[in-house]
Amino acid sequence: MEQVQQRTNAAWIIIVASGVVAGLHIWKLAPALTVIQDELGFSLIFSGVLLGVVQVAGMAGGLAVSLLSEVISQRRTLILGLLLLVLGSTLGALSPSAPLLLATRILEGAGVIMATVMGPGLVRLHAPIRNLNMAVGWWAAYMGMATFIGVFSTALVLQHLSWHLWWGLLAFITLLPIPLILKFVAADRPSGSAALREAARRIAITARAPRVWISGLIFGCYTVQWMAVVGFLPTIYEEFGLDPVAGGLASAVIGGLNAVGAIICGGLLQRGVNGRTLLLTGFALMSLTSILTFAIDYPTELLLIQMVCVGFFSLAGATIPTTMTRVVVDLAPPGGSAPASMGLTQQIFNIGNFTGPMLLAATATLTGGWNATWWLTTFFALLGAALTLVLSRRNSPFATTR
Numbered sequence: 001m002e003q004v005q006q007r008t009n010a011a012w013i014i015i016v017a018s019g020v021v022a023g024l025h026i027w028k029l030a031p032a033l034t035v036i037q038d039e040l041g042f043s044l045i046f047s048g049v050l051l052g053v054v055q056v057a058g059m060a061g062g063l064a065v066s067l068l069s070e071v072i073s074q075r076r077t078l079i080l081g082l083l084l085l086v087l088g089s090t091l092g093a094l095s096p097s098a099p100l101l102l103a104t105r106i107l108e109g110a111g112v113i114m115a116t117v118m119g120p121g122l123v124r125l126h127a128p129i130r131n132l133n134m135a136v137g138w139w140a141a142y143m144g145m146a147t148f149i150g151v152f153s154t155a156l157v158l159q160h161l162s163w164h165l166w167w168g169l170l171a172f173i174t175l176l177p178i179p180l181i182l183k184f185v186a187a188d189r190p191s192g193s194a195a196l197r198e199a200a201r202r203i204a205i206t207a208r209a210p211r212v213w214i215s216g217l218i219f220g221c222y223t224v225q226w227m228a229v230v231g232f233l234p235t236i237y238e239e240f241g242l243d244p245v246a247g248g249l250a251s252a253v254i255g256g257l258n259a260v261g262a263i264i265c266g267g268l269l270q271r272g273v274n275g276r277t278l279l280l281t282g283f284a285l286m287s288l289t290s291i292l293t294f295a296i297d298y299p300t301e302l303l304l305i306q307m308v309c310v311g312f313f314s315l316a317g318a319t320i321p322t323t324m325t326r327v328v329v330d331l332a333p334p335g336g337s338a339p340a341s342m343g344l345t346q347q348i349f350n351i352g353n354f355t356g357p358m359l360l361a362a363t364a365t366l367t368g369g370w371n372a373t374w375w376l377t378t379f380f381a382l383l384g385a386a387l388t389l390v391l392s393r394r395n396s397p398f399a400t401t402r
Helices: 009-027 030-040 044-053 056-072 074-093 098-126 129-140 142-157 163-175 177-184 193-207 210-239 244-270 275-294 300-317 319-331 338-367 371-391 397-401
Strands: none
Touching (some): 044 098, 044 210, 056 074, 056 338, 074 098, 074 163, 129 142, 142 163, 142 210, 163 177, 210 244, 210 371, 275 300, 338 371
16 A cells, blocks of 8 residues: 655655666676676677676566565665665675676676665655656666666776776665665555565455556566667677777767656656557657667768667667556556556566577577667567557556556
């Protein structure tokens, strides 16, 4: 049950900032891949595994995190997630081998899922009603902001520091939001262990709701594309001959455009634009721009055109997480749980985050280059559009965004 909380702008801004900090641990890896690959020695496909494995906890633990939040509170779960990220990044800094680094990425994934499953619900609890759609838009932008900051700062820092030290510094940075959360984000009332059975019942009701599953699949059709394409951009640009800082900056700007798109989409939702229209437009533009990005074999002198195309891919794609983040908590059935609705959705779409980089890497490996990878992105864009039509067929949740 949603509780009445003190609603302040400071609270939701801190929650969004915490999401950005959590997202840094996903995106710190992409620009460091070639450095780590040279040091530890692994294949392109294993690089895809490293990029995606941080989502394993999200694939398996979305509902478990929702149950935990029902028992100990959403705020405490968010803080616990940040602490797990501190631990995972610290251990990652000390990793001497690829398998151990892989294990720490899984631990970081547990921290990410705890922080990001709690984010939308906490934003809804604490944002002033008049600013709710805007606050949700900023939350949906957290990954784009994390991509820009994480990719560019890592590319820049690795010119002067080892990746081991950078992992340690990021662990320290992750501690910084915790006192702000304790000060500005009011505590929500947990159900407590005595109500564990009731919390489990609400989650079970939510897990039986087909519309929540469909929302997760729509989200997954976006993440499988975006995570894969943006995750490998530093590698792609290195193959074009760009130095790490230039490639990192280009990748960071492209990832940051996703945050810009999310904020714009939040404003459009605030003005009453229908969510289904935004989703269908987003998937159509992702398909078109991915074809323009990969199907054409750009010479180096026309690389800027390719960057513009993939930039629009990232910008347009933001309509999907922004719209779905706004409606997914409203899809919890009567007697269900809003955190569980977000948890199950995130559990499903993290399958896309996990498999996307591996599918893209496998496609590039099998076809001998990146040019055929638009087949993958176009397939999932079409599937996402079809699922959007299914979700809006009866009792459309998109009416709640108007």
